[in-house]
Amino acid sequence: MSGGAGGGRADGHPRDGSRDPGYRDLGFARVDTGREARQGVAECVYTPGKRPEEVADIVAELLAHATGPVLATRADAATAQAVLAAHPHGRYDPQARLLTWRPAAPRGFRLAVLTAGTSDWPVAAEAAAVARAVGLEVDVHRDVGVAGLHRLLDCVDAVTDHDAVVVVAGMEGALASVVGGLVAHPVIAVPTSTGYGAGLEGVTALLAMLSSCAAGLTVVNIDSGFGAAMAAHRLATAMAAAGRSGGPGPAAAGGTGGGA
Numbered sequence: 001m002s003g004g005a006g007g008g009r010a011d012g013h014p015r016d017g018s019r020d021p022g023y024r025d026l027g028f029a030r031v032d033t034g035r036e037a038r039q040g041v042a043e044c045v046y047t048p049g050k051r052p053e054e055v056a057d058i059v060a061e062l063l064a065h066a067t068g069p070v071l072a073t074r075a076d077a078a079t080a081q082a083v084l085a086a087h088p089h090g091r092y093d094p095q096a097r098l099l100t101w102r103p104a105a106p107r108g109f110r111l112a113v114l115t116a117g118t119s120d121w122p123v124a125a126e127a128a129a130v131a132r133a134v135g136l137e138v139d140v141h142r143d144v145g146v147a148g149l150h151r152l153l154d155c156v157d158a159v160t161d162h163d164a165v166v167v168v169a170g171m172e173g174a175l176a177s178v179v180g181g182l183v184a185h186p187v188i189a190v191p192t193s194t195g196y197g198a199g200l201e202g203v204t205a206l207l208a209m210l211s212s213c214a215a216g217l218t219v220v221n222i223d224s225g226f227g228a229a230m231a232a233h234r235l236a237t238a239m240a241a242a243g244r245s246g247g248p249g250p251a252a253a254g255g256t257g258g259g260a
Contacts, residue, residue: 104135126225170194173205180214
């Protein structure tokens, strides 16, 4: 599916037949300048392991080539400060550890984000912030884990009024199966590293979610709020293409975020 900046083809190459490789080689990184055309959202920058100036250079290329949102994930405060000094029109969410430029306008796809416990919030914050940045409408329900099931039951009616649900849970990860048995729409489960020794830093929750009796549960990597949000973005894009929901397919620029 083509779209995005530059009039390129779906493979990221120009339509005029010139030999653009579809990426920019910065020496330390090959920035995928054609990803927005292929997937509806630009390459996202994972900041750990990169120097702030490297992040800033990658962001500069993405802002120059993409028309929609540009994101940098897992940014600490020092990295965020340095990158925003170079690209001041962005925003930093310290809870989500997310840098965002040009957030997309809401496109009619409603996503509920649930956390089993308060300790799961940093991962859920990333999921919610990334989802909003790519144009999804997000409602959050915190601390509704199975140790007090009445808390979840109080918000089930609200949750069923959404297009998809992200469930963020550590320890034994049971919340994902429970929600998967209560709602009909897609459930995206995020295991977290929250918990004690036998939780194995999220492996126990991951295996429990993968073994769920609730059919059709989607499971992403441990602590990957970003992965959950991007799974929801793909759902929204597919539903939009099918004419069912979710507004325009790609995450078009808009909202209140400013430009490059």
